[in-house]
Amino acid sequence: MLKSKTKLLQLFVTLSACAFLLVPTILSVMAGLTANYFKGISSGLTLKWVYQVWELYADSIFLSMWLALACLICTLLIGLPAAYGLARHPGWLSRLLEEFISLPLAVPGLALALALLQLYGSMKGFRVSWTFILVGHVLYTLPFMVRSILAVLAAMDLKTLEEGAASLGASPWQRFRDIVVPNAMPGILAGALTVVTLSIGEFNLTWMLHTPYLKTLPVGLADSYASMRLEIASAYTLVFFIMIVPLLMAMQWASARAQRITQ
Amino acid sequence: MNNRTFVMACLTPLLVFSLAFLALPLIRLFLASGEGDAGWAVYLDILRKPRYLNTLILTVLVSLATTFAALAVSTTAGMFLVRNRFRGRGSLLAVLTLPLAFPGVVIGFLIILLGGRQGLVNQITPGHVVFAYSALGLFLGYLYFSIPRVLLTVMAAAEKLDPALEEAARTMGANPYSVMKDVIIPGLMPSLIASGAIAFATAMGAFGTAFTLATNIDVIPMVIYTEFTLSANIAMASALSIVLGIITWILLLIARSLTGSTVAGGG
Numbered sequence: 001m002l003k004s005k006t007k008l009l010q011l012f013v014t015l016s017a018c019a020f021l022l023v024p025t026i027l028s029v030m031a032g033l034t035a036n037y038f039k040g041i042s043s044g045l046t047l048k049w050v051y052q053v054w055e056l057y058a059d060s061i062f063l064s065m066w067l068a069l070a071c072l073i074c075t076l077l078i079g080l081p082a083a084y085g086l087a088r089h090p091g092w093l094s095r096l097l098e099e100f101i102s103l104p105l106a107v108p109g110l111a112l113a114l115a116l117l118q119l120y121g122s123m124k125g126f127r128v129s130w131t132f133i134l135v136g137h138v139l140y141t142l143p144f145m146v147r148s149i150l151a152v153l154a155a156m157d158l159k160t161l162e163e164g165a166a167s168l169g170a171s172p173w174q175r176f177r178d179i180v181v182p183n184a185m186p187g188i189l190a191g192a193l194t195v196v197t198l199s200i201g202e203f204n205l206t207w208m209l210h211t212p213y214l215k216t217l218p219v220g221l222a223d224s225y226a227s228m229r230l231e232i233a234s235a236y237t238l239v240f241f242i243m244i245v246p247l248l249m250a251m252q253w254a255s256a257r258a259q260r261i262t263q
Numbered sequence: 264m265n266n267r268t269f270v271m272a273c274l275t276p277l278l279v280f281s282l283a284f285l286a287l288p289l290i291r292l293f294l295a296s297g298e299g300d301a302g303w304a305v306y307l308d309i310l311r312k313p314r315y316l317n318t319l320i321l322t323v324l325v326s327l328a329t330t331f332a333a334l335a336v337s338t339t340a341g342m343f344l345v346r347n348r349f350r351g352r353g354s355l356l357a358v359l360t361l362p363l364a365f366p367g368v369v370i371g372f373l374i375i376l377l378g379g380r381q382g383l384v385n386q387i388t389p390g391h392v393v394f395a396y397s398a399l400g401l402f403l404g405y406l407y408f409s410i411p412r413v414l415l416t417v418m419a420a421a422e423k424l425d426p427a428l429e430e431a432a433r434t435m436g437a438n439p440y441s442v443m444k445d446v447i448i449p450g451l452m453p454s455l456i457a458s459g460a461i462a463f464a465t466a467m468g469a470f471g472t473a474f475t476l477a478t479n480i481d482v483i484p485m486v487i488y489t490e491f492t493l494s495a496n497i498a499m500a501s502a503l504s505i506v507l508g509i510i511t512w513i514l515l516l517i518a519r520s521l522t523g524s525t526v527a528g529g530g
Contacts, residue, residue, distance in 0.1 A: 028372070222368045
């Protein structure tokens, strides 16, 4: 009896936590689809607000998609070879480098943005271009890519595989292309999905780095929360959820898959 | 190309990128913090001037409250989800982990929908109940993004905990409370400290949530933002950024040394 009482309490806490996380999300979805939120659902359901969001903020949605793609390419180009380099040379220097590039995970985005602004803010051409925001996004997502690939590479016997290939006459580049990349694929996939998900949702750095002509999706969200009616803000949030939730689920699936390999 | 040159070439893009966009900007940030009227005493000003000190205290208090609440809720829910298999368990787990990638601004907005002027609580309760823009709203916002992070870390550790230990304690006559206190909590301790450190660090540095909610109250990230953009007090903004960065970095370092992984991400 006592045991079931404890269970009941645990269940109650679990369900309350679920409700706390879920109820406002549902409210937001409903508000985005309700003709007049103040009057309630009885005022009817409509897609009017979603259309208005599209008219007002389509640019910011496309900019975010484009940034996420560019960010993915950059983190792959920098992160994949780097993870390989770090895996081939495990040692204190590599540990230190990995720790250093992981700083953006710990240091708040706001601080990183201030640092970037103070060093590059006076380079006007760069400051107002989309590449400035891209730098911020790459800075923030790169450690996820590197560590995701590195975890997979560290779990396999890279050295033996490579020595085998080398003894058959494969050049370093061939070994990288034909052995390292295919074997690292689960880590690359998990890293890629993480990078895209985080880039689309990134606000803390982007808010400081953006210009009035370059608003990303989350910047547009903050804008709509401050200046638009609740229905439009909610409809915009709904659009964001539709984009981010499938990505997030794919990311969790890919990360779990990559983790099974490393164990 | 021999092997060594190839590996070095592989690391070059990373070295160039992190030098140009991480190392040099951080050095610039540090130097900028000492370039104000106060010089390097700007770091003492954080503790000497009531405006900064009070903000620091409030930020630490809200973050501490968030940490303990998230630990209590997530450990209870996490143990329940690990020890029981039932229909709908997957859905509960999905609901509890999905907010991981929500940006802080969105979480702020969700709290406004709960406790704002047009919020749910204000609509269904008599009188005028608006808490979204107070310290309570901020606490709830921080709790919102802390629950998933703590839950994932605690569940990973709880899965490795041997249920036989709890069973043994029970057969020897321990009540559920002492099983919790003497068996489960000590077993989970490293992951509790780690996830607590993660929750605390994320709350301390949360900008997006504070940006939407903290219109009347000041927390460190908001002060950094206003010092930089409105007051143009760049030295103080830089100094506060450095202090905040060091605090969150050390906390996450502790978390990582205890569990080997961190579930980071901005609030």
